[in-house]
Amino acid sequence: MDGLRAAVAGLGFMGFTHVEALRRLGVEVVGLLGSTPEKGQAAAQSLGIPHFYEDFGELVADPTVDVVHICTPNYLHYPMAKAALERGKHVICEKPLATSSRQSLELVQLAQKTGLVAAVNYNLRYYPLCLEARARVQAGEIGQVRFIHGGYLQDWLFFATDWNWRLDPALGGKWRAVADIGTHWLDMALWLTGLRVAAVIADFATFIPTRLKPRRSVDTFAGKVTAPEEAEEVQVQTEDYAAILLAFEGGARGVLTLSQISAGRKNHFWWELNGSQASLSWDQEHPNELWIGYRDRPNELLIKDPALMHPAVRPLAGYPGGHAEGYPDTFLQLYKAVYSYIADGDFSRPRPFPTFEDGHRQMVLCEAIWKSVRQKRWVEVRERLCEKDAHD
Ligand code: SOE
Numbered sequence: 001m002d003g004l005r006a007a008v009a010g011l012g013f014m015g016f017t018h019v020e021a022l023r024r025l026g027v028e029v030v031g032l033l034g035s036t037p038e039k040g041q042a043a044a045q046s047l048g049i050p051h052f053y054e055d056f057g058e059l060v061a062d063p064t065v066d067v068v069h070i071c072t073p074n075y076l077h078y079p080m081a082k083a084a085l086e087r088g089k090h091v092i093c094e095k096p097l098a099t100s101s102r103q104s105l106e107l108v109q110l111a112q113k114t115g116l117v118a119a120v121n122y123n124l125r126y127y128p129l130c131l132e133a134r135a136r137v138q139a140g141e142i143g144q145v146r147f148i149h150g151g152y153l154q155d156w157l158f159f160a161t162d163w164n165w166r167l168d169p170a171l172g173g174k175w176r177a178v179a180d181i182g183t184h185w186l187d188m189a190l191w192l193t194g195l196r197v198a199a200v201i202a203d204f205a206t207f208i209p210t211r212l213k214p215r216r217s218v219d220t221f222a223g224k225v226t227a228p229e230e231a232e233e234v235q236v237q238t239e240d241y242a243a244i245l246l247a248f249e250g251g252a253r254g255v256l257t258l259s260q261i262s263a264g265r266k267n268h269f270w271w272e273l274n275g276s277q278a279s280l281s282w283d284q285e286h287p288n289e290l291w292i293g294y295r296d297r298p299n300e301l302l303i304k305d306p307a308l309m310h311p312a313v314r315p316l317a318g319y320p321g322g323h324a325e326g327y328p329d330t331f332l333q334l335y336k337a338v339y340s341y342i343a344d345g346d347f348s349r350p351r352p353f354p355t356f357e358d359g360h361r362q363m364v365l366c367e368a369i370w371k372s373v374r375q376k377r378w379v380e381v382r383e384r385l386c387e388k389d390a391h392d
Pocket of ligand 1: 013154180181184220267
């Protein structure tokens with residue numbers, strides 16, 4: 001990767017996942033920023049990383065850093081991405097890119113002005129069989145896409161005692177399931193099909209209106225194994241559940257179900273594409289199998305095997321057939337795409353990874369979905385929609 005160096009801000013579930021993928025790729029991680037200097041120091045020591053930063057200002061001022069990974073709670077994505085770009089750093093930002101489309105649009109414009117590489121961590125695109133599915137759609141193998149449906153269901157916020165910063169709108173933003181897991185699905189739907197959403201109608205529900213918030217912070221998913229402790233009762237303002245209908249430009253339709261309170265569903269992200277000639281379906285909990293459905297011949301189950309994949313996406317599968325690839329590998333492949341693009345240096349080339357434009361598109365969709373919930377009607381999606389428009 002041509003000596004490119006990274007720094008990672010935010011040391012929860014995601015920060016550690018980014019560090020692990022970067023190290024597997026051979027990118028040197030020169031420093032870490034935790035929510036406190038003590039946490040940064042402890043993580044740097046345990047991972048053998050030379051430096052920890054006192055604050056984000058120190059991180060972006062570090063001349064040895066080429067790429068800044070932002071893995072902090074959502075409300076910090078915008079100010080941190082802005083500061084990093086202003087200091088001449090390339091950025092890989094966790095999703096959602098911001099907490100409003102006004103912020104994400106500003107980041108898109110800043111990335112364009114600086115010419116720096118600005119990526120959003122929509123890592124699920126990099127499952128080998130999702131890449132394969134997209135290649136098949138692009139090659140016309142399922143015909144015209146008529147319909148895409150699926151969902152993202154989890155159970156880590158199932159109990160009223162489950163807590164995480166995502167439940168606090170001041171930290172996570174005003175949408176929860178939709179921004180946290182829904183934008184993964186929507187990004188996948190747009191990327192797989194190449195379609196754009198013309199209009200949405202949605203319904204939200206909060207089934208657990210009051211939760212017990214522990215005095216100590218709880219890392220993502222960690223509440224499933226930690227004992228309940230001293231806690232205060234708080235009202236929940238964000239959605240546990242969302243159902244969204246999508247009308248795409250050109251006439252295709254979509255249906256999406258989201259929930260973070262579906263007992264037994266751990267990280268059940270799945271999609272199905274129904275085309276005019278065939279169907280494709282994939283489930284993150286069985287990521288090495290792609291179902292191909294036909295009307296006039298037996299269905300097929302493609303087991304991940306680079307030898308059986310489209311030549312263009314074959315290099316993005318890291319292991320031979322029969323060697324399962326999973327969640328951590330998607331981060332590796334995403335960073336390989338970003339870092340090799342930076343190392344190549346020709347930034348006029350199309351970017352083979354999710355960019356700030358993709359992150360902005362998701363913020364626009366979140367706002368249209370939110371507007372539809374509040375006004376109980378179909379809402380047209382306008383790509384440059386600003387937060388102001390979302391509230392009329
Ligand atoms: C929590 O819902 C979460 O960690 C998401 O934030 C991630 O994006 C997803 O990959 C797993 O679940």
